[in-house]
Each structure stands twice: as structure tokens, then as C-alpha cells.
Amino acid sequence: MKSPLLSYTVKRTGSGLISLLLVSLLIFLGTALLPGDAAQALLGQNATPENLAALREQLGLNDPLVVRYLSWIGGILQGDMGISFSSKQPVLEILLPKLANSLILALAASLIAVPLAIFLGIVAALKQDSLVDRAISFLSMWLVSLPTFLTGYLLINFFAVRLGWLPSLSVLRSTADVNDWVAALIMPVAALVLVTIAHTMRLTRTAILSVMASDYILMADIKGLDRRRIILWHALPNALSPIVSISLLTVAYLMVGVVVVEVVFSYSGMGKLMVDAVSYRDLPLVQACGACFSFIFIFMNFLADFLCVVVNPRLREPKS
Amino acid sequence: MITRKNIGVLTSLIILAILGFCAIAAPLVSPFSPQEIVANPFQEPNGEFLLGADSIGRDLLSRTIYALRYTLGISLAVTLIACLFGTTLAITAALKGGWIDIILGRTVDAIMAIPQIIFALIALAAAGVSLWSLIAIMTVLEATLFYRILRASAGDIAAMDYIEISRLRGDSLSWNVFHEILPNLAPTLIAEFGMRFAFASLFISSLSFLGVGIQPPSADLGALVRENVLAISIGRFSPLAPAICIAVIAVSTNSVVDWFIRKYSIRGELS
Numbered sequence: 208m209k210s211p212l213l214s215y216t217v218k219r220t221g222s223g224l225i226s227l228l229l230v231s232l233l234i235f236l237g238t239a240l241l242p243g244d245a246a247q248a249l250l251g252q253n254a255t256p257e258n259l260a261a262l263r264e265q266l267g268l269n270d271p272l273v274v275r276y277l278s279w280i281g282g283i284l285q286g287d288m289g290i291s292f293s294s295k296q297p298v299l300e301i302l303l304p305k306l307a308n309s310l311i312l313a314l315a316a317s318l319i320a321v322p323l324a325i326f327l328g329i330v331a332a333l334k335q336d337s338l339v340d341r342a343i344s345f346l347s348m349w350l351v352s353l354p355t356f357l358t359g360y361l362l363i364n365f366f367a368v369r370l371g372w373l374p375s376l377s378v379l380r381s382t383a384d385v386n387d388w389v390a391a392l393i394m395p396v397a398a399l400v401l402v403t404i405a406h407t408m409r410l411t412r413t414a415i416l417s418v419m420a421s422d423y424i425l426m427a428d429i430k431g432l433d434r435r436r437i438i439l440w441h442a443l444p445n446a447l448s449p450i451v452s453i454s455l456l457t458v459a460y461l462m463v464g465v466v467v468v469e470v471v472f473s474y475s476g477m478g479k480l481m482v483d484a485v486s487y488r489d490l491p492l493v494q495a496c497g498a499c500f501s502f503i504f505i506f507m508n509f510l511a512d513f514l515c516v517v518v519n520p521r522l523r524e525p526k527s
Numbered sequence: 528m529i530t531r532k533n534i535g536v537l538t539s540l541i542i543l544a545i546l547g548f549c550a551i552a553a554p555l556v557s558p559f560s561p562q563e564i565v566a567n568p569f570q571e572p573n574g575e576f577l578l579g580a581d582s583i584g585r586d587l588l589s590r591t592i593y594a595l596r597y598t599l600g601i602s603l604a605v606t607l608i609a610c611l612f613g614t615t616l617a618i619t620a621a622l623k624g625g626w627i628d629i630i631l632g633r634t635v636d637a638i639m640a641i642p643q644i645i646f647a648l649i650a651l652a653a654a655g656v657s658l659w660s661l662i663a664i665m666t667v668l669e670a671t672l673f674y675r676i677l678r679a680s681a682g683d684i685a686a687m688d689y690i691e692i693s694r695l696r697g698d699s700l701s702w703n704v705f706h707e708i709l710p711n712l713a714p715t716l717i718a719e720f721g722m723r724f725a726f727a728s729l730f731i732s733s734l735s736f737l738g739v740g741i742q743p744p745s746a747d748l749g750a751l752v753r754e755n756v757l758a759i760s761i762g763r764f765s766p767l768a769p770a771i772c773i774a775v776i777a778v779s780t781n782s783v784v785d786w787f788i789r790k791y792s793i794r795g796e797l798s
């Protein structure tokens with residue numbers, strides 16, 4: 208191979224595409240193999256045997272599974288995700304604005320959660336076994352064990368009900384300006400940050416500790432280099448690759464974490480949309496939201512692996 | 528011996544034992560029936576109703592105690608079944624290798640590529656929300672996690688010399704599994720069991736909170752929070768008691784697991 212990075216990229220893209228394919232199959236089969244079909248759900252009360260049969264033919268429900276799967280995938284690639292059972296509107300039209308809202312929420316949370324968690328993780332690692340380190344690890348054990356909705360409601364209880372600083376529900380009207388957006392986002396973002404930083408902190412701490420335990424750090428120390436130079440010039444470049452991948456995985460977790468947070472704060476995003484769609488059994492909408500969440504999750508994982516290799520040339524050569 | 532080091536673990540174990548006892552002995556422990564209307568709607572907590580009452584006047588403490596049965600019972604059942612399936616498949620894959628290993632590995636990868644809550648939501652929409660579909664879906668998710676970690680450990684163990692010797696000695700497969708592999712796998716298995724149990728209790732609570740888990744009139748801890756959202760949004764603290772209960776279950780379980788992992792110095796990720 209001419210370029211190891213190129214060959215890695217091709218391989219990793221291939222395996223990413225395979226997992227996308229498998230996931231799409233799981234999502235399709237999970238919803239296609241069950242009794243009751245789209246025609247029945249769309250017509251509801253108005254179903255007569257004649258128009259049921261006509262709609263089935265029109266939607267292609269009489270075709271073999273393989274054909275249906277391919278046309279489903281083909282539709283998604285062309286931006287056609289079917290018709291929602293409950294609102295009878297195209298799924299894509301319902302989905303896009305909610306997806307944008309969820310992305311805003313997740314990105315805002317990432318901007319705070321990632322630097323904060325990595326900073327705390329590095330502090331905990333550099334002050335290993337100190338009071339600070341133990342305080343951070345105690346805090347992180349509590350944070351991973353708190354149900355997301357408890358964190359959310361505690362925030363509401365204090366900041367909205369008792370202090371009255373913020374609206375308790377993050378409902379955004381179409382006339383919302385920047386101030387409304389900020390007020391609506393603060394608590395959902397805080398809740399998301401609190402539920403995700405614990406894991407990122409732990410991973411960062413472990414990554415830094417494993418680098419600090421290497422022979423070349425010991426060597427630098429014996430040479431008499433000062434501690435700041437050791438950390439900035441010897442430890443950090445080597446810890447960069449795990450930190451980059453930890454950051455991106457955190458963004459992936461945040462993106463999924465929006466589901467419960469959006470329900471707690473009535474924030475109108477894709478997570479709340481999907482939960483509502485599940486209660487109405489609006490399968491096309493559930494499939495579309497599920498596919499969208501999974502795609503983002505798989506893509507972030509891919510990006511994490513990819514950037515990890517970009518910043519760490521040693522990973523480009525296959526281990527022998 | 529009670530020392531400073533194990534006081535946390537002992538407290539956690541005692542808390543878990545008390546919660547477990549309350550769940551089993553719910554009819555004896557709870558002051559009222561969980562379904563009966565015994566107080567005014569939104570009754571404030573007082574000496575008679577320690578946590579107050581819900582929107583139609585049912586005693587919240589009694590409902591919380593009964594909810595423990597669902598949360599702990601389902602989490603335990605799901606973790607046990609998933610452990611059984613996951614371990615059996617992992618050991619089979621590690622020993623047999625070949626296409627069984629490849630197919631299982633690929634399936635597990637595909638399931639794990641979907642975020643768990645999203646997988647559960649899609650599956651619940653498809654299968655319909657019921658107690659059995661909930662248990663089945665959670666079992667599949669948990670079994671894949673058991674499989675992944677145990678396949679790795681079992682693979683390491685299967686490559687050890689003593690397994691080779693046991694085979695050469697002509698020991699049967701079952702003897703090999705029960706006397707050589709499982710005992711060496713046990714610490715990993717126990718630690719993983721604890722972590723999966725904590726995860727299951729948080730997961731089912733989240734699903735019930737979202738309204739796609741345990742359905743009324745039954746309620747687990749998550750469903751109780753959902754039922755009392757109105758009281759929470761006007762600033763009541765007592766309806767958060769079920770949610771705090773979930774956190775206490777998870778924290779206690781995790782701290783026992785942490786202690787166990789440190790004691791047996793098991794390597795592996797803490798998730």
C-alpha cells in the first residue's frame with residue numbers, strides 16, 4: 208500500500224458501512240416482520256377490504272421482503288422516509304426541524320461537557336490518590352448512578368420552582384429569539400453535561416495514568432526535566448489520541464442522552480418525537496428516528512477511530 | 528471486621544438487603560394498599576403519609592415499596608437470564624470457534640452499534656409495549672454485553688496451557704467447562720453481573736419514565752416518577768423519592784462491584 212492512512216481509511220469506512228447495513232437490516236426486519244401493516248395503520252377506521260388491498264399494492268407491501276428492504280433503503284437515500292401513520296405527513300418533513308433542535312442541544316452540551324470532563328480527568332490523574340482525585344471519583348460514581356430524569360427534575364426544582372430563574376419547561380415557540388433559546392437550553396444542557404461527564408472523566412484519567420506510567424516518562428523524569436515540560440512535551444502528544452477519541456465518543460453519548468432529557472424538559476427534539484412515536488406505534492417515524500440516531504452514533508464512532516489514527520501514526524501499521 | 532475501607536461496602540450491602548426485604552415483604556411493610564385511595568389528592572407528607580399522596584390520593588410510600596418489587600424483580604430476572612445466555616454462548620464461541628463464533632460476534636457487533644435506548648424504543652414500537660416484550664428486549668441487550676466481555680475472557684482462558692492439558696488428558700467438554708473455565712471466569716462474571724444489574728435497574732426505570740415500560744395500574748420506580756410529574760413540577764420533593772431510590776440501588780450496587788473488582792484486581796473496563 209502506498210499510504211497506510213489511506214488504506215486504513217478505506218478499511219475502516221468499509222467496516223463502518225457494513226455495520227450501517229446490518230443496523231438498517233435490524234431496524235427494517237424488526238418492524239416489517241410483525242403482524243398488522245402500514246396500509247391498515249394508515250387507513251385506520253376507513254379501511255375496507257378494497258381500498259386496503261389497493262393501498263397495499265400502492266405501498267408495495269405485497270412485494271417480497273428483499274424488494275421492500277431495497278426500496279426502503281433507496282427511499283431513505285433519496286430523502287423519502289415514508290408517511291407518518293399518525294399525522295399522515297411525510298416523515299422527513301416532521302423529522303428535520305426536530306433533528307436540528309436535538310443537534311443544537313447536543314452540540315451546546317458537548318461544548319461544555321467535553322472540555323470540562325477532560326480537564327477534571329487530567330486533574331484527577333495528575334493529582335492521583337490526592338483528596339481532589341478521590342473527590343472526583345466519588346462524585347463520578349454518584350453521577351453515573353443517577354437516573355437522568357432525577358438530575359433533570361432536581362434542576363427544575365431548584366432553578367425553576369424555588370429560585371424562579373429559568374422556565375421549567377423548554378418549550379420554544381416559532382417567535383423565540385436568542386434570549387428565549389438560551390433560557391430554554393440552560394437546564395437541558397446542564398442535565399446532559401452532568402449525566403455524561405462522569406464516564407469521560409474516568410476514561411481520561413485512565414488514559415493519562417497509562418501514559419504517565421510509560422518508560423519514556425520515567426526516563427524524562429530521571430533526565431531531570433521539569434514536570435511541566437514532561438507533561439506538555441512528552442505526555443500530552445501521546446495522550447492526544449485517546450483524548451480525541453474519548454471526546455468524540457462523549458459527543459456520541461450526548462446525542463443519545465437527549466432522549467430522556469428532552470422528555471423531562473418538554474424540549475421539542477428528535478428524542479421526544481421518537482418516544483411519542485413509540486407510544487402511538489407510528490412505525491415509519493420510529494424507524495426514521497432510530498435510523499437517524501444510529502447513523503449519528505455509528506458515524507461518531509467512525510470519526511473517533513479515524514482521528515485517533517490521524518493523530519497517532521503508530522496505529523496506522525497493523526499489529527503483527 | 529468493620530474498617531474504614533469496607534464501611535462503604537457494608538453500608539451498601541445493608542441498604543440493598545433492606546430494599547430487597549421491603550420488596551419481598553411489601554404487604555407486611557407498606558402502611559396502605561398501593562391501589563387504594565386513602566388520602567386527599569396531592570396530600571402533603573405528614574406523620575400518617577410519610578411521602579404524601581399522589582394526584583388521586585394513593586399513599587406514595589406504599590406505592591414506592593410495591594414499585595421496588597417491579598424494579599428489583601425485573602432487573603434481577605433480566606440479568607440472570609441474560610447472564611445464562613450470554614455466558615453459555617460466549618463459552619461455546621470461545622471453545623468451538625469457526626462459524627458459530629463469527630456469526631455470534633457479528634450479531635453482537637450489529638446490536639451494539641445501535642445505542643441501547645434507541646434499540647429498545649424501536650423494538651418496543653415493533654413488538655408493542657408489554658411486560659414480556661420489555662423483559663425480552665432488555666435480556667437481548669444485556670446478553671450482548673455479557674457476551675462481549677465474557678467472550679474476551681473465555682478466549683484468553685481457552686488459550687491457557689491448563690486447558691490444552693485438560694483436553695489432551697481426554698477430559699470431557701462439560702468437565703472442562705465446569706472445572707477449568709467457569710471457576711477462572713467466575714470473578715469477571717460476578718463483577719459483570721453486578722454492573723449489569725445496576726444498568727438494568729436504571730434502564731427499566733428510564734423506559735418506564737418515558738411511558739414505554741411498566742404500564743398503569745402497575746408501577747415500577749420510574750413509572751412512579753412519571754405519574755407524579757405534575758407534583759414535581761410545582762416543586763414537591765417527596766415524589767422524587769422513587770427516583771432517589773433508583774439512584775441508591777445503582778450507587779450501592781456499583782460500590783459493591785468496585786470493591787469486588789479492587790479486591791480481585793480484575794482488569795477490564797468499568798462502564
